Each structure stands twice: as C-alpha cells, then as structure tokens.
Amino acid sequence: MFLRLAEQHRLFVQDLVMSLQALAMVLERNGYLASCYTCGGRMNSASFMVSLGENHLIRFLVSDYGITWTEMRDDRELMKLEGAEAISQLQELANFVKNRVKPSQQKLAAIDVSR
Numbered sequence: 001m002f003l004r005l006a007e008q009h010r011l012f013v014q015d016l017v018m019s020l021q022a023l024a025m026v027l028e029r030n031g032y033l034a035s036c037y038t039c040g041g042r043m044n045s046a047s048f049m050v051s052l053g054e055n056h057l058i059r060f061l062v063s064d065y066g067i068t069w070t071e072m073r074d075d076r077e078l079m080k081l082e083g084a085e086a087i088s089q090l091q092e093l094a095n096f097v098k099n100r101v102k103p104s105q106q107k108l109a110a111i112d113v114s115r
Contacts, residue, residue: 009064013044016062016087020048023090026097050093060090 020036027034027050034050045063052058059070069086071079081089 010044013062013064014042016067017043017046019090020046020060020062023094023097024048024050030097058093060086 017036017038021038024034024036032050032052034048036046036048039045046061048060048062050058055074057072059068059072061068061070067083067086069079069081069089070077071089
C-alpha cells in the first residue's frame with residue numbers, strides 16, 4: 001500500500017513539474033518574465049518564478065518534500081501557502097493568463113491571490 005502511494009506521489013510531482021514548465025512558457029509568450037527550472041532529469045522538483053510587474057514576484061517550489069507558493073512585493077513576503085492551497089493559487093494564476101492580460105494592460109491588483 002505505501003509503495004503504491006509513494007509511486008502515486010512521484011507521478012503527481014512529475015505532472016505538476018510539467019504543468020509548471022508549460023505555464024512558464026505561456027507566461028513568457030504573453031510578455032511576462034517567467035522561468036521554471038528542474039533539478040536532474042527525473043522531474044522530481046522544480047522552481048517556478050514569474051514577475052507580474054513593479055516588484056511583484058511569485059515563486060512556486062515543488063519537490064518530494066513539499067509544495068510552496070510565495071508571493072512577494074518590494075522584496076517583502078506577502079503570502080506563503082503550502083500544499084493544496086499553493087496549487088489552488090496556480091489555478092488562479094492560470095485563470096489570470098487565460099484572460100490574456102498583458103503586463104502593460106494590468107494593474108497589480110488584477111490578480112487576487114489573497115483567497
């Protein structure tokens with residue numbers, strides 16, 4: 001049972017890493033500074049970052065050890081979430097991109113990540 005759960009977790013992390021890579025590419029195509037770096041070829045961890053403009057930065061880390069969303073403005077941490085809450089914020093970011101808001105068209109309050 002536990003081996004099956006461990007394997008499911010590894011697959012979940014790999015899926016999340018691939019989704020982060022895709023999100024970074026879409027954000028870059030829409031004019032945002034975004035990156036997603038992975039460690040090694042096993043896709044078992046990633047560091048995702050995006051600048052939403054004017055010193056507004058989002059960092060998302062995923063590994064076998066945990067999942068963290070950190071939002072910063074002017075080098076100060078505004079919010080830090082972990083686990084399912086952090087993944088929910090990724091959906092908010094993806095919805096933000098779906099609306100095709102370009103950096104030059106948005107106000108900093110356009111993305112509500114405080115839910």
